[in-house]
Amino acid sequence: MTMHLVKLCVGADSIEDLERYRSGAKASAEARGEIWQSMHVTRMFPKQADKLLDGGSLYWVIRRVIQVRQKIIDLQEVIGDDGIKRCAIVLDNELVRTAPAARRPFQGWRYLKPDDAPMDLSDPSAGGAELPAELRRKLLEIGAW
Template sequence: MADHINLVKLCVGIDTFEELNAYIEATPGASRGHVTRMWPKQEEKLLNGGSLYWVIKGVIQARQTIVGLHEVIGHDGVRRCRIELAKPLIRTQNAQRRPFQGWRYLKPEDAPADLPQGRKSEPELPAELAQTLAEIGIV
């Protein structure tokens, strides 16, 4: 059994892997990451090899390794958590995800595998087959 846990998060306002990657590359290191209202309770497991999996347009398409959790006090005085994320953005196999708010834990056995380096996408399944598989929770 894995001794780490992952997070999954919707990537709002981003339409493609390339767009997210360009945003990450343009972001200075000190501010890189994602700020969230809630502090993850499974902090130790996240920092033991966990990743943040990005849902782009309803599909997990990428991940970044979590390298730290840092306290940030907002302009409103509220304590938040900045999830520090490593470069590079790593392409994963596509995995359908329904909309949700915030972030969710993602067990390692439920996380999509990384695509081989240099591969930009998976071969396309016929639309009807892809839809059927998504409906039963396989892709």
């Protein structure tokens, strides 16, 4: 059974901010002659790794709203400069916009069951794909979505 993760996208105020950050990271890696791969390093290694690798995605919370996801490709153990083991969540480079789903602030990441995951905006039943992101956010804030 597939499982997803949900994580705060700290420092980003919009999907465009996340895209700019990723573009900068990619350019920096390529300038060093490295091949860039989208990933997020976290302190804890997920106990349900097999379920995450069975089609799971990382859903990003931006300004208290899930707005976008990335498919999880791999989970790799990495050692930080401080010698502490961490988990690198290797992600597909494509950002998939989702129907907005409000989330309260939290630390770390949380599991997200497939039934609780917001639909992709490319799914016609999700609705709102043509709306500007700010309008979608406002509709969610007032409870109209």
